[in-house]
Every structure is written in structure tokens, then in C-alpha cells.
Amino acid sequence: MPQVIFIDAQDNQFEADIEVGHTVMEGAVDHMIDGILGECGGVLACATCHCYVDPAWQDKLPPVSEAEADMIEAAVEPKANSRLSCQIEMTEALDGLVVRLPRSQY
Template sequence: MPRVIYIDAQGGEFEADVDVGQNLMEGAVDHMIDGILGECGGVMSCATCHCYVDPQWLDKLPAASELEEDMLDMAIDPQDNSRLSCQIVMTEELDGIVVRLPKSQY
């Protein structure tokens, strides 16, 4: 099963197995990783699953949709590598992906 490495704002590192087809927000919630809330359940209406994708992984992801980009504009401290983790669907190719979580916004 592919693995995601979540790094919190304090530098704590957490590894979680995430099923292919599951999104990274669901994986974080299932493993009780602080920093990703996913309040809207993954329908892109809250941005509480905002994360920063390590640059080496960005080219392996599909581009953000216009709606995702609009939601990221509402996130605190968006950066060029910001994504909504609910929009990153796990694949075998993403095994080992590293995402950093922003400082708590809520």
C-alpha cells in the first residue's frame, strides 16, 4: 500500500498508508493526523485540508482545477506548492509523497 509522509508545522513527521483511490485528506483524517481537518468532507468548500506539496512531487500531480485554486486563495498563507489534500488522489506512483501542513488556522 502506498505511503504518505505528513510533516506538521512543528516538523513532526507522520507516515500513513493510504489506499490507492483514497485522497490524502481522507488518509490524514483516518490516521488522526493533526493539521488537516477536512470539514467539508472533500467537496472543496472549506480549504481546511490545505497542505504544501514537497516540490519534487508537484510534477507527478494533475494541475489544480480553477475551483481548487479559488479555494486556495482563501487559505491562510498559500504558496506556489499549495494544494487541497482532498484533491490529491493516491496512486502507486505517489508512494512516498511528502506533504507539509500549515500552522493551525482553526
């Protein structure tokens, strides 16, 4: 199972195995990773799964959709590497993906 490395705003690192076909958000919620809430369940209706993808991984992800870009604009402290983790579907190629979590707003 591919693994995602989550790094919180205090530089604490958490690793989670996420099943292929599940989203990073689903894996974070399943592993109780603080900072990823996924309140809308992954339907692009909130930004509570906002994360920053490590620059080394950005080109390995599908491009941001217009709907995702609109929702990222509503996130707190969006950056060029911002993504909604509900839109990142795990594949074997993403084993080792590193995402940073924004400062908690909740």
C-alpha cells in the first residue's frame, strides 16, 4: 500500500498507508491526522482538507481543476503548491508523497 507522509505546521511527521484508489483526504481522516477534516466528504464544497504538496511531488499529480482552484482560493493561506487532499487519488506512483498541513484554523 502506498504511503503518504504528513508534516504538520510544527514539523511533526506522520505516516499513513493509503489504499490505491482512495484519496489522501480519506486516508488522513481514517488515520486521524489532525489538520485534515474533510467536512464535505470530498465533493469540493469546502477547503477543510487543504494541504501543501511538497514541490518534488507537484508534477506527479494531475493538474488542478477549475473547481478545485476556486475552492483553494477560499482556503486560509493558499500557496502555489496548495491542493485539496480530496482531489488527490492514491496510486502506487504516489508512494512516499509528502504533504504539509496548514496551521489549524479549527
